[in-house]
Amino acid sequence: xxxxxxxxxxxxxxxxxxxxxxxxxxxxxxxxxxxxxxxxxxxxxxxxxxxxxxxxxxxxxxxxxxxxxxxxxxxxxxxxxxxxxxxxxxxxxxxxxxxxxxxxxxxxxxxxxxxxxxxxxxxxxxxxxxxxxxxxxxxxxxxxxxxxxxxxxxxxxxxxxxxxxxxxxxxxxxxxxxxxxxxxxxxxxxxxxxxxxxxxxxxxxxxxxxxxxxxxxxxxxxxxxxxxxxxxxxxxxxxxxxxxxxxxxxxxxxxxxxxxxxxxxxxxxxxxxxxxxxxxxxxxxxxxxxxxxxxxxxxxxxxxxxxxxxxxxxxxxxxxxxxxxxxxx
Ligand code: B12
Numbered sequence: 001x002x003x004x005x006x007x008x009x010x011x012x013x014x015x016x017x018x019x020x021x022x023x024x025x026x027x028x029x030x031x032x033x034x035x036x037x038x039x040x041x042x043x044x045x046x047x048x049x050x051x052x053x054x055x056x057x058x059x060x061x062x063x064x065x066x067x068x069x070x071x072x073x074x075x076x077x078x079x080x081x082x083x084x085x086x087x088x089x090x091x092x093x094x095x096x097x098x099x100x101x102x103x104x105x106x107x108x109x110x111x112x113x114x115x116x117x118x119x120x121x122x123x124x125x126x127x128x129x130x131x132x133x134x135x136x137x138x139x140x141x142x143x144x145x146x147x148x149x150x151x152x153x154x155x156x157x158x159x160x161x162x163x164x165x166x167x168x169x170x171x172x173x174x175x176x177x178x179x180x181x182x183x184x185x186x187x188x189x190x191x192x193x194x195x196x197x198x199x200x201x202x203x204x205x206x207x208x209x210x211x212x213x214x215x216x217x218x219x220x221x222x223x224x225x226x227x228x229x230x231x232x233x234x235x236x237x238x239x240x241x242x243x244x245x246x247x248x249x250x251x252x253x254x255x256x257x258x259x260x261x262x263x264x265x266x267x268x269x270x271x272x273x274x275x276x277x278x279x280x281x282x283x284x285x286x287x288x289x290x291x292x293x294x295x296x297x298x299x300x301x302x303x304x305x306x307x308x309x310x311x312x313x314x315x316x317x318x319x320x321x322x323x324x325x326x327x328x329x
Contacts, residue, residue, distance in 0.1 A: 040070060041080050049085045052106035053098070060109045064117070074120040075154075078147070079239060082117070086110050086143055107143070114143075118150040127156040128263035128300060129249060131182040132175050132210075134162035136196045141188035144216055147238040148184050155242045157182070168195065172202045180210045181249050184241065185231070188217040193225055200230040211248040213241055263300030265309075268323055270298040272316045287315035 044067045051059035067077050086107070093103040133149040135142050142164040149161035160178060162171070175183050183203055187196040200212050214231035226234040233244040251260055273283050273294075280298070284291040288311060296302035297312070306320075313323040 041067075041072060041076065044070075044072065044077070045081050045085055048081050049088060052085060052089055052109060053102070055102060055105040055109075057109050057112070060113060064113055068120075074117040075151075075239065078114060078117045078150075079237070082110050082113055083143075083147060110143070111146070114146060114150060118154060121154040123154050123156060126158070126264060126267055127251070128158075128260065128267040129156075129181045129251075130158040130160070130178055131184060131245065132160045132162065132171070132178060132180045133184040133186075134166045134171055135164045135186045135188070135216075136166075136192050136199060137168045137171070138165060138192050138195060139186070139188050139216075140164045141186070141217065144188070144238070145184070145186035148186065148215065148241050151238040151242050152182075152184070152245060155245075157245070168199045168202060171199060172206065175203060175210055176206050182213065182245050183210045184213045184215070184245070186216040187214065187219070190218050190221060193218055193222075193229075197229055204230060211245075213244055213248065215241060258303075259300065262297075262303065265304065265324065266298045266300040266302075268325070269294070269312055269316075272318060272323065273298075276316055278316075283312070283315055287311040 044063060047063045047066075048060060051063050064077060064081075067081065068074070089098060089103060089106050092098040093100070098106075131149075131152050133145050133152065135145050145163070146161060149159045153159045160174070160180070162174070166174075171183075174180075185196055185199060187193060196214060196218075200214065203210055203212055211233075212231040213233045213235060214226070214229050215235045215237075219225055219234060220236050223234075232248040233241075235241040235244055273280070278286070280294045281291050283289075284294050287294075287308075289308060293302060293308070294312075297304050297308075309323060310320055313320045316323065
């Protein structure tokens, strides 16, 4: 059966109107090379929808492969094929045109493709910042939150993705225990907006309080929620959320850049120390530094001298450059 043409629909028009920003990390190389037009993406979207309606994982993989071969970058396939098709599929399910097993199979296929495309995106240097991403208590919708988690991971954040329906008090305790710099909250149901507001208020009572970004279908339905949510930023777009995450966490602020750099360096020291199997005391002994100093460095709280970096690098059997670049790369 030929599925009716899939336009980008209300959801995507909203997304464009409210949230579209140039893709600063993954420029649309395909467009620049002239390999594809918006029609190409629309065609891929249509074929991907048909693959999902058929429940054919193989066909879905082939469609995504063809998109990649045509020069469509992975983030574009993720955001402009997988996401709107998932919305369309869900809308059909809500209208009773797609059965529950069909929707479940399709969602599983798309989750696999999301993971696959995320794997193809080049992950940036670790930022030394931690984000917790979750749907609000009572909310079973988690695909959008997963997308936000994926894009933050690619941007170099340490991400804890909690999935759907996390009780408010557990979420707050978890964010505190993880010392999260950022919490991204997804709310799909209008009826759960007060729950999201309560969660944000409780997160803001933590000391230090994480920054909060709120997004999800409830905001698409009612953008006015942004005025009263208490969040630091709002977005309907996982990629735009990355820009906002950097903004609200002060990464684009020159004053904070030293602090962020020290955190990144601390992360590198911590990771290499673990990799070498040293305790902080052992590293302190072999680098001729104090254990408390090592601890402060690892927490990004020490304005470390070049001399001390050199001692740590030597004790970890690294060049200074390797230590500065970080353990993950
Ligand atoms: C699939 C689906 C379900 C599945 C969810 C399982 C799953 N796979 O996650 C199930 C069957 C559980 C479900 C149940 C219900 N659903 Co439902 N569901 C959907 C549907 C069709 C698709 C959701 C989806 O996966 N979308 C795809 C993702 C990619 O889109 P998204 O979630 O909007 O996320 C995008 C953005 O919002 C953004 N985003 C999302 N979160 C965040 C967070 C941050 C921080 C940021 C920056 C961005 C961001 O990024 C994403 C991509 O760009 C939507 C319709 C739709 N058009 O979306 C309805 C929808 C969300 N559901 C709806 C309803 C009413 C329900 C039920 C109450 C139905 C019922 N009577 O039982 C229950 C509630 C269950 C519960 N307690 O949560 C309504 C919500 C209306 C509203 N705003 O209040 C919708 C909009 C359908 C409709 N038009 O009526 N649903």
